Amino acid sequence: MSADTDRSRATGPGLDLGEATDVVDLHAAVLREKAEPVEGREPLNLWLVVFIGGLVFWAGSYLTHYSGGFRADEFSETQINPVPPPVAGGGGAEDPVTKQARAGAIVFTTYCQPCHQADGNGLPNQFPPLAGSEWVLAEGPNRIVRIVLNGLSGPVKVKGADYNNQMNAFKDSLDDGQIADVVTYIRNAWGNKASAVTTAEVAAIRKETASKVDAYAAAELEKVPVSGGGGASAGAAALTPAQLREALLKLPPAELKTLVEGLPK
Template structure:
């Protein structure tokens, strides 16, 4: 009688006819609670990484100069990352990159000065003095040092402008605006609304900043008037860099004559700095370090700071085949930049500026390249279609 008894013991199992149903019930009971650590799903990590990358790129392109006070889209540089076809540096509707000083000045004026001095430049009776026709901007009280000083440090107390008396306070602009923008806006107010003043350069603003570094107060008119009317700031723009350049400095081999009195190397470098990011800088990078293993550095390269004639010839024609720079062999080619940035490369003065910039930045040091020299080299190789090879560059063909 032991058989039925054993059957009685396993009553549960016998109750159900289907063994798989029993197993399913048992399996369910064991699987329910789980204390495992589940890894983040791969797809989620990828999505997060992509979002971070995108955010980084976005901020990198549209950083607006990271100025907490003034958003300036022109500090951003979308075309450095997405060059427009045909070498155009600005697209319809898109932010223009290659702004003239006056355009930048107008933009800064609208953002910063216009709220007080008004779009008309006429100011507001009794509150904000006029800039249009102001003797301080372009008249009997004008002096470059005075004007830069007023805008750098601000001004307070009684002042007479165009026969009208004011007694307000203008906030200092030194920390809100970088020197290049201050220079641009000052050049703008000197030339807008019928004013006929000359240019104020970035170098002049920097010189004034240095000179008045210790000063923190706004000026009073008496203090401003102590700056003599014939005071000068270093770094005034050359009247015309293109018209008067040393004709003999283009000779090959021997280093060109050092910057002559009529060619202002510092100003040329400055202009070049604005051209570089949207031309050579797209490959050789803003810091000149290139992007190994594809794009070689311009920093510390003999091909950059050596023979000026050869340095001019490189961007005109490009380079084919492998090229050793430092210890690295770059596969090439360097597509002739003239195909991509004709506005810069096909203009003697602009190419000279951008070359002066790369030859005198990041610790590079070389003599000035004048538009005359560029013109000469351009003519010399006019009927050469092919890019250079390493062998040619190392043994650069002498002048015909």
């Protein structure tokens, strides 16, 4: 009989067999009971909470360190084809050509690199190279800006190799400043070295060719003079240092002083 096993418990008069009299004992047993767990509200392991908290903290600091300020150009090709950093000294202001090329590198990555490749070498038989290309390195921007504005189609020779493909127009997707920047960039990337192209030059060529809707053919471009001609800024050639010096020396000293003080530090 199971009741017999409880015989050891204190029983007294008025108590049923097996009934305990010790209230503290009795309550202790009740207090030890935990509430029935409810599904979905089970208590969490404290270490798990600490671990996940730590993980969230680590993720936060990781993002803070490596997000690059969430700038759109953070992972741009500029880092693969870095434009030389501004040379120290010389007043510290970034050389305007470098600044333009820096902006142009971003345009290049988005609009030109899919075909002409990050190293500017293009792809054999498909996309001609820009690195070392005579079209890119031409003395003036007349032809290259036309190519970017309207595109190029049909047979063309670049660095001795023949191509016969199509390049689309960028008239509508790039403004004058962006074209000036990207052309300046490709004229000075991958070992290329040629003069910068200004927004005004691009604007003038865009205006001059406004009525042309289709892409250029290489033969058509060869008739366009490489430099000079038409462009509004073509006459506004930069002064040589000697000419500048001469012009400055002619100024009254007071004016020269105001001028120098007005220059960016």
